Amino acid sequence: EVQLLESGGGLVQPGGSLRLSCAASGFTFSTYAMSWVRQAPGKGLEWVSSISGSGSTTYYADSVKGRFTISRDNSKNTLSLQVNSLRAEDTAVYYCARLSFGSYFNPFDPWGQGTLVTVSS
Amino acid sequence: EIVMTQSPATLSVSPGERATLSCRASQSVSSNLAWYQQKPGQAPRLLIYGASTRATGIPARFSGSGSGTEFTLTISSLQSEDFAVYYCQQYNDWPPSTFGQGTRLEIK
Numbered sequence: 001e002v003q004l005l006e007s008g009g010g011l012v013q014p015g016g017s018l019r020l021s022c023a024a025s026g027f028t029f030s031t032y033a034m035s036w037v038r039q040a041p042g043k044g045l046e047w048v049s050s051i052s053g054s055g056s057t058t059y060y061a062d063s064v065k066g067r068f069t070i071s072r073d074n075s076k077n078t079l080s081l082q083v084n085s086l087r088a089e090d091t092a093v094y095y096c097a098r099l100s101f102g103s104y105f106n107p108f109d110p111w112g113q114g115t116l117v118t119v120s121s
Numbered sequence: 122e123i124v125m126t127q128s129p130a131t132l133s134v135s136p137g138e139r140a141t142l143s144c145r146a147s148q149s150v151s152s153n154l155a156w157y158q159q160k161p162g163q164a165p166r167l168l169i170y171g172a173s174t175r176a177t178g179i180p181a182r183f184s185g186s187g188s189g190t191e192f193t194l195t196i197s198s199l200q201s202e203d204f205a206v207y208y209c210q211q212y213n214d215w216p217p218s219t220f221g222q223g224t225r226l227e228i229k
Contacts, residue, residue, distance in 0.1 A: 035218075045157075045165065045208055045220040059216040095164055105212055107155035109167035109176060 002026040002110055004096045009115030016086050016119070022079040022096030022112055030054070030074040033099040035108060036081050038092035048094070049081065050104060059104075064090075086119045093117075123147050123211050127221035133229040136199050142224045144192040144209035153213035156185055156194045159223075160205045168207075169194065196226075204228050 097108035
């Protein structure tokens with residue numbers, strides 16, 4: 001069974017940092033591009049970042065570019081998102097999601113259960 | 122950036138009836154359109170991809186249609202477990218991949 005399990009969320013002050021992780025299992029991790037998608041409380045879905053299977057290419061939403069860094073460790077089947085210079089508007093549930101058929105031009109499937117990041121003083 | 126617009130924002134339908142949800146893209150996305158279902162406190166679940174292909178394990182009462190800029194998700198004979206929020210997403214042109222704002226399907 002394909003599973004994605006996020007961790008690392010929490011309460012952080014504006015300007016602070018966190019490192020989110022996603023542990024993947026049940027599939028050959030290195031052959032799939034992966035993404036982070038977030039959802040602010042009571043709001044819709046916003047794509048945040050994606051990374052290729054090898055880790056050689058990455059993409060970011062303009063709203064997080066320069067502050068967030070996506071990475072992966074294929075030896076540990078782990079996806080990460082380093083989030084720096086956090087703002088109140090970054091408060092959201094952050095989901096880890098697999099690109100369903102491996103490459104970028106595909107839907108997200110499956111999704112993890114999400115980890116909540118709250119930015120507040 | 123392609124803007125996805127869903128309508129209506131909220132749809133009230135009785136169990137057993139049909140629900141029709143719409144999604145419009147600001148420019149053509151070919152058939153690279155997905156639909157997701159999200160229930161309270163849960164992650165989104167892929168229902169439809171390629172505009173009309175059901176994902177694994179999705180019941181046949183869910184169907185998708187359309188191409189280019191106009192898309193429809195139809196749920197025939199609504200079951201109690203179908204009341205949720207539904208999002209469309211284009212993956213034809215990215216970054217960024219973009220979602221609609223969602224349609225809340227509620228019990229009438």
